[in-house]
Amino acid sequence: MEVRITDMRLGTLSVPLKKPFRTALREVRSVEDIVVRLETDAGHVGYGEAPPTAVITGDIRGSIVAALEDHLKPLLLGRDVEDLDDLLRRLDKSLVHNSSPKAALDMALHDLWGQRYGAPLARLLGSGRRELETDLTISVDTPEVMVADSLEAVRRGFRILKLKVGKNPALDLVRITAIRDAVGPGVAFRLDANQGWNPKEAVRILRKLEETDPNLELVEQPVPAEDIEGMKLVRNAVSVPVLADESVYSPRDAARILAEGAADLVNIKLMKSGGIRRALQIAAVAESFGVEAMIGSMMETKLSVTAAAHVAAACPCITRIDLDTPDLCAEDPVEGGITCDGPRILLGEGPGLGFREIRNVVWH
Template structure:
């Protein structure tokens, strides 16, 4: 399976409703799509959305990295030497993890195709289906409450509530209002996206505990580099704390695990640079009894399919946050994962199961 082409194109899909966090507002989901072709006629698909405020990657930097740096490393090489290929990709550039992830998932797509297996089975095959949460964007408490009720009526049993943009009092009111509307049977996760200081995070989480709001977990309450602050929060609250932006690489995961700075880790392929490194993070976490969630950036069903296959393959991945394709007005992907409300299922096809992507315009590297 020799790589004979590396093609890229851009896609832009409007969202049904603006996606708002403490860090940004998104109205259109943009990404770079990569298609790696082999001499025997197979195609592997990957995708990388720009998330400048988190990964530092823009559309231009992702495209340039794939076309000018990674494609020359792949062309003429066998997919079956994926250890060497992926090591070369990760060593060729510092950072640019989103571009690395797009190439990585396309290579794993091809590799599992050559074995005749869906990727989740090739990687481990722990689960046959997944259940995702749905994210409630940060808005006024009343609007967030309306959104939460709508998602619950659509079948979602877990909500991820974005906070961290305004005052602590407003954040607590958001959670209280939503809890009152959805009842006690719905799981609520809180994601501050680095929006709190350590002491105010402790104060707000303790207050939510005292109010009986029954929060399943709090994700990334403090700034990403502040591992001491993250540990302070983890040590002083009963609610489990999850590291997200603090963990991109296996080395960062090791630091968080060694310090016991968080109870859980959110793995995103766009942070880790793809499945290759994501597996290392998950395995390290599992050895120390730290469960992982698999999440995503503002990705279409291309990258979400790759993330879902990885999540389904690993026992230690116990929580899923792969809802972004459901926020988009159009779906350009043919094949790939299917959504039945919150339930994600996989086609019985080799690789990612993606057969084509609408609007693909060939731009050969």
């Protein structure tokens, strides 16, 4: 039976954060995202989400809305959800860049596809996993504030902390050392410099930490995204695994970086890749090189984080989970989807992505 798309609506979702989120690149105080709602003649509703993250993807609110309304919407109306592969290829080829609006439509289409077959998306993608463990991000701040935030995270059961660094190399070393002294050796650290160090700074800091810290799991994007040679230099100079994030937007990026030996792992984000289809392709590239991957997100609600969790559950090579943004939000506007319980993420049994209602959306 054909299930045809009859309408697309856009809305704005605003959710305050519990506290400001700070990295070497930016400061965020609330999630301000565009929501996509696709409707079908069978009564199914599929949802997607696109955050304006200009400093990383180049997408701003106005460009997201224009791409969706003016360019991508006409390609969908009247089309059969069964034609998922063809629809996704058309969306990808019809517009270069604009990865966030593409991702929002991609996840809404996958949501409808799962509902069409009455099964959770991860199961249709071949997964039996229903539970994931995420880290928790500690925003860059004074050593004292970061120590307090880290102790609270450990108290709540988080065993992996993602420490934001990169704004001041000398102070970064103080921050990391102070947090380790406070939480003890049993908590794993993921360091995320968000492109904030140069290669020499990265090597100097990581070598010092290697001498004293037994539980450094990885360092994420230690140097600017375009400095592939610099990232390779870091990887060859230290034993801490290097994770490429802002350097990887596509399967081609992942293949190049892994072929050149510039990173040990890659970070997959739906908003960088343009959605689930491309994310799965990046994971396939990682598998072909025999390396593992992390899945993360921008500043997103549980809406698009649910889609990322289904991708993670479906890909054995995704062994690191960085899907903590629902925990950073002061409220949860999403009914259904994943369940977040501290570090535990539980996938639901509802069809598609399992959403029932998205509250507090201002529809355009």
